[in-house]
Amino acid sequence: MPNTKLVSLLPDLASFILVVNEGSFTAAAKKLDVTPSALSKLITRLENALSVKLLERTTRKLNITQAGQRVYDQANIMLNAAQQAIEVSKQDHTEPSGTISIAAPEAFLHSVLQPLITPFLRLYPEISLKVRAVDGDIHVLKEDIDIAFKLTDKPDENLVLKEIGKTDLVLCASPDYLKLRGTPSRPIDLVEHDCLYLGETSNDNTWDFLKDDEFHTVVVSGCFAVNQSQMRLQGVKEGLGIGIFHDFVVTESLKDKTVVRVLPDWTIKSNYHGGVAMQYAQTKYMPARLRVFIDYMHQQLTNQFTTLTTQG
Structure with a gap:
C-alpha cells in the first residue's frame, strides 16, 4: 500500500517540475490556472514537507538549488512513469x-x-x-x-x-590548397596555415593532437570560422584552409577526392x-x-x- 504522505506530495512534485521547466512562477501558474502566489505557497509547502530548500527566489530570477536539482531529477522519473501509464491505456500496439x-x-x-x-x-x-x-x-x-x-x-x-558505433575527427583540406600552401607534417605546422574552426567559444581554435605518447596543443587561426559543418566543409573545398570534421561528414568528399586527409597519423582529441x-x-x-x-x-x-x- 503506498505511503499516504507520498501520495499527497505527488501533485506538488509535478507542480515543482513545471515551475523549473517554465523558469518562473508566473508562467507555470498560467498553465496550471492558479495564481503565482498560490503556486509559491505550494512550493513552500513542498519544501517544508521535504525539509530542503528547492528554489532560490529573487525578484529577477528563479534558481534551482543543488538539492532541488536532485529532487527534480527523481520527480521527473516519477512523472515520466505516470505519463507512460497513460500511454499504455491509449496505446495501439498493432499500429x-x-x-x-x-x-x-x-x-x-x-x-x-x-x-x-x-x-x-x-x-x-x-x-x-x-x-x-x-x-x-x-x-x-x-x-x-x-x-x-x-x-x-x-x-x-x-x-x-x-x-551505435564510433566516430573519429579528421583533419581535411582541398588538394588545391595543399598544392599552393604545402602539406603539414606535424601539428605545429598548422600555425603557418589558414584553418577553419567553429568560432563558438574563445578557445575552440585550440586543437589537441595525440600520437602514441606524444601530445601537442596548437592554437590555429584563419579567415573563416563557422559552427555549421556543411558551410565549413564547403569553405575547405573552396580552398579557404584546413578544417576538422567528424568522419561521417566527409566520407563522400574523401571518396570523390574533393578533400584529402591531413595529419592522418594523429588523433584529434575533443569532447564530441x-x-x-x-x-x-x-x-x-x-x-x-x-x-x-x-x-x-x-x-x-x-x-x-x-x-x-x-x-x-
Whole structure:
C-alpha cells in the first residue's frame, strides 16, 4: 500500500517540475490556472514537507538549488512513469502512432539521420517526428525529448544507452590548397596555415593532437570560422584552409577526392568524438512508436557505422 504522505506530495512534485521547466512562477501558474502566489505557497509547502530548500527566489530570477536539482531529477522519473501509464491505456500496439521528439548534433542530423528519416516516416505513416538540432549537452528529461543522439565517450548514466558505433575527427583540406600552401607534417605546422574552426567559444581554435605518447596543443587561426559543418566543409573545398570534421561528414568528399586527409597519423582529441550513442529514459511500458523508431535506427545506424569503420 503506498505511503499516504507520498501520495499527497505527488501533485506538488509535478507542480515543482513545471515551475523549473517554465523558469518562473508566473508562467507555470498560467498553465496550471492558479495564481503565482498560490503556486509559491505550494512550493513552500513542498519544501517544508521535504525539509530542503528547492528554489532560490529573487525578484529577477528563479534558481534551482543543488538539492532541488536532485529532487527534480527523481520527480521527473516519477512523472515520466505516470505519463507512460497513460500511454499504455491509449496505446495501439498493432499500429504505432503519435509524435516522437528527437535531438542530435547538427552535423549528425544532416549527414547521418536525414537520409533515414523519410524512409522511416513512409514506413510508419501514423508517426510524426519533431527534430531538434542541439550542439552541446542534451537534457532528455528536462527538455521533454524522447530520443537523444550523442557523440561522446561519457553517456548519461541515468538514461538507457544504445551503442551505435564510433566516430573519429579528421583533419581535411582541398588538394588545391595543399598544392599552393604545402602539406603539414606535424601539428605545429598548422600555425603557418589558414584553418577553419567553429568560432563558438574563445578557445575552440585550440586543437589537441595525440600520437602514441606524444601530445601537442596548437592554437590555429584563419579567415573563416563557422559552427555549421556543411558551410565549413564547403569553405575547405573552396580552398579557404584546413578544417576538422567528424568522419561521417566527409566520407563522400574523401571518396570523390574533393578533400584529402591531413595529419592522418594523429588523433584529434575533443569532447564530441568517440562513441555514437542513442539514449532515452528508462520505462517499463514503452509506446510502440518509440520501440519501432529505436529498433529501426539502431539497425540502420549500426550497419552504417560498421561500414564506416571498415572503410576507415
